[in-house]
Amino acid sequence: MRRVLAGLLVTSVAAGLLTHGPAALAAETPVTVVSSTFEDDTLQGWTSRGGETTAVSSAVAHGGARSLLVSGRTQSWEGPVLALLDDVEKGVRYNLSVWVRLAGGEEPARLRMSVERHADGVTSYEGVAGDTLVTADGWVNLTGGYTLTSDADFLTTYVESSSPAASFHLDDFVLSYTPLPPIQTDIPALRDVVPFRHFGVAAEPALLYGEHGRLLDRHFSSITPGSQLKWDATEPAEGAFRFTDADTLVDWAKARGKAIRGHTLVWHQQTPDWVFKDSSGADMTPTAENKALLLQRIETHIRAVVGRYRDDITAWDVVNEVVDEAQPDGLRRSKWFEIAGLDYIRTAFRVAHEVAPNAKLVINDYNTNVPAKRDQLYNLVSQLRAEGVPVDAVGHQMHVNVDWPSAAETEAMITKFLPLGVDQQITEMDVSIYTDSNQSYPSPPAASLLAQAQRYRDLFAVFTRYAHAISSVTFWGLADDSTWLDTFPVTRKDHPLLFDTRLRAKDAFWAVADPSRIGTVLPTATCEIAYETTTQWQSGFLGSVRITNSATAPLDSWTLAWSYANDQRVTQLWNGSFTQDGPVVTVHGAPWNSAIPPGESRSFGFLADWSGANDRPASFVLNGVPCRWV
Ligand SMILES: [Ca+2]
The missing domain is CATH 2.60.120.260 (Galactose-binding domain-like)
Incomplete structure (x- = not known):
């Protein structure tokens, strides 16, 4: 798993996408x-x-x-x-x-x-x-x-x-x-309605407070520390162990009776450089001496980290992303592999089992629904178990998107491993609204959110059918206000989880809780905005905005706000009055165009300065409600 970024580039205006109800709207003001x-x-x-x-x-x-x-x-x-x-x-x-x-x-x-x-x-x-x-x-x-x-x-x-x-x-x-509204308490607690023993999210310490903490506590029975148990966090220098942040998460979970998944002991990323330096401080080359040193470091690391949480952590992602289906033997050519061959995996599982014999030991990977990768992982798990290596479970990360994979591909992923008798866990699930790197939506299109809910529904139907073989389902994040997909594979706002940026249940939530209710929370767009740069010259531009009232009720007056991403400054505006505070422009309708009957539109124009870039605003909010842009 890649790192989860705490930073989230959302302006005060854009923060309220797709929230509804008076409590949510009242809380929008920064x-x-x-x-x-x-x-x-x-x-x-x-x-x-x-x-x-x-x-x-x-x-x-x-x-x-x-x-x-x-x-x-x-x-x-x-x-x-x-x-x-x-x-x-x-x-x-x-x-x-x-x-x-x-x-x-x-x-x-x-x-x-x-x-x-x-x-x-x-x-x-x-x-x-x-x-x-x-x-x-x-x-x-x-x-x-x-x-x-x-x-x-x-x-x-x-x-x-x-x-x-x-x-x-x-x-x-x-x-x-921007204060968050209280979380919804009139919806089912997910952990009570799913058939999985553990139902969790990847958590950061920031998620333990306030409404985030309440949402996490209410719906989930398990957490996976997102980055606090990775090698670079726990042993940044040799023998110098650091557990403060991991302890924060573990203590919180223990106090609430939640299970904890450990992620991850051996991975080719987020491992400090010192691990791969030889005894003279030079980069390791594949020698018998270096192999022995590397395996010793794995053993020391696992004894310390797993040992500290022996009684608290019920499952460990012992190795992460070790399969590469492009290699003839299916094994990733990481530094671990180049120096220690398959023995790094054998050592990691052996030591983890010695230290925590009751923990489920997991081999975790992504794209396990791709047949070539799935089959190489199957071959590896078969071989290791035949050798007596204590691999208890296969972890399917499930970083997927609205179009992929199908239910059939996902079922084939699960059934492939059934003959081995291993436990299976869904370890890092999210469903991106994007299907390629060129897409970027200022606000999530309703059709994408519906497709996302349908994908969650279909994949959870498979998981539920095989719930006897799946002990745990975990999402990689709690809500859409903070997801690693905002910066991977490119920087753009994604919305891959069950709760929106204001922690409200999405259709994706109902896909898991009660699929018959999918569609009931789809936003009814009450306004549409057409924003155009009519003419642009070196330092200025002329813009026009058309507001359409797509609700069934008339609008008696309107206030439209947007936030510029670049250095644009509105200098004059007609058919309305305006203020600009930093990037945020707020426009009130003029007396002669402030009422908009249902289905009708009103327009205004403006003159502005710009420098550097002149991108259109990412979102528009009319009378406190996000609009659809066209
Ligand atoms: Ca100043």
Whole structure:
């Protein structure tokens, strides 16, 4: 499994896609906790991280007439920093947003925004917005989410640059959060209605709080720590074991009587470099000596990690993604394999079984519904079990999409392993709304969400038919507000899970809970927006927007909001009035076009400045309700 990213690039306007009901709508408004505009000619709490100079500047501004200018940098980590400890509450998901621009004459550079946290004498650096190309020609928005998940005694946010010397401006920083509505309690608890012994999600510490924690607790009977038990988290340096984050998840689950899946002991990713260095510190080559050293490291690692949770973790993904059907022998050419051959798998299972004889030991992989891969995995499991290697279960990751695989392919995946008498587990399920890397939807099309529900329904029908052979079903994430698919295989918003970005049950939820109700939560689009750039020139453009009332009731008045992804600024608008706050434009209808009868449309036009790029807004919200765009 790949890493789950905590960061989620959602603006305050886009955060409410597909939520319905008064409670959800009332909670859509973001609450600003901190904002920095520098219009009072002070630093507003910002300081320098190092020896650079931080000062208010009137050379350029994103909003108003002033910005912050950082100059005299000599180190990449030098940059403006703001203390947040007094402003941030544990367990709340915040959005951080700031506009940056290089000082005049600077060569383009990559800037990023991060959080620095100190706790128990340990310093952590957590990314909020990744490296983003910035120039001296226009403002660029850095934005991302952050949740503080443990007590801290120091917490700051800062902006730095890959280019040590670049001087840059910063303006319109906002720290905000959008309160979540209470979770639905009038829907079935999934763990009570599915036939599987364990029904779980991959969890991060941020999911244990507030409404996320309540949703997780209500519907699921098992968790899989998403990244906290991987080798790079538990043994980043040889013999230096670290269990703080894993303990947080394990303790939470134990206190609520939930099962815990361990993920993962041996994988070709997220393994520190030191594991593959020989005794002199050079990269290992395939020698008998190096093989012995590598197997010894596997044994030491597994004894420590599995041993710590011997009484708590009921299943372990002992090895992950070891099959490569393109190889004649079906075995992935990882460093593990190149140095130790199949013995790395044998050793991992043997030691795990010695330490935790009651845990189910799993060989976990993706695309096990592809016949060539499935058959190579079958051959490997057959061989290992014939040798007496304690492989108890096959893990099917099930990272699939709305079009694939079919129920028949999935049934063939399950039935292939039945003769071996092994347990089977669905370990990382999600159903992407995308079927190729070129697609990117500003908001999830209703047809995709319906297809997704039907896919979940068909695949769960197979799992249910073979529930006697499947002890566990786990999703790779809790809700659509945070999924690793937002950045894999490309960056775009995905919606692959059972709950939406506001934690409301989707049709995909009903596909699992009660398929007869699929379609009952499909959004009834009440508005459609046509947004057009009519004319565009070097620094400006002319735009038009048409709003269609597709509901059955008349609209007496309307307020439309959207959020620009680039540095667009509306300067004039007709047939309405407007305000712009950072990227968010809000338009009220003029007296003569504020009423829209059902089925009719009203339009307005505007003039705006742009620089860098002029992408259309990702989403539109009319009177607090997301619209369909056409
Ligand atoms: Ca300003």
